Amino acid sequence: MAESLAEAIATSIPGAKVRRRAGVTTILIPGGKCRVCGCTDSDCRKCIARTGHACSWADEKRDLCTACVGRKARHHKGGLRAARGGA
Ligand SMILES: [Zn+2]
Ligand SMILES: [Zn+2]
Numbered sequence: 001m002a003e004s005l006a007e008a009i010a011t012s013i014p015g016a017k018v019r020r021r022a023g024v025t026t027i028l029i030p031g032g033k034c035r036v037c038g039c040t041d042s043d044c045r046k047c048i049a050r051t052g053h054a055c056s057w058a059d060e061k062r063d064l065c066t067a068c069v070g071r072k073a074r075h076h077k078g079g080l081r082a083a084r085g086g087a
Helices: 001-011 045-051 066-077
Strands: 017-021 023-027
Touching: 001 017, 001 023, 023 066
Parallel strands: none
Antiparallel strands: 017 023
């Protein structure tokens, strides 16, 4: 039963893997890294410096943090920066 529970958990987490060794079942959950700012579960100092608080994962793939959700959207609108003269 424990093994199928581990399988179920691993299946619900994208990228997670189940490893069994010597009767011990381990669920390997990928660390996750923000594709925008590059922060990880263990190093979120850049987000804290920028926003004043730690981020969490904005999507279940763990490749975009909440600190970068609005940032990315702003970036996508482009023209704003040029209109302001590059600030
Ligand atoms: Zn980020
Ligand atoms: Zn972060």
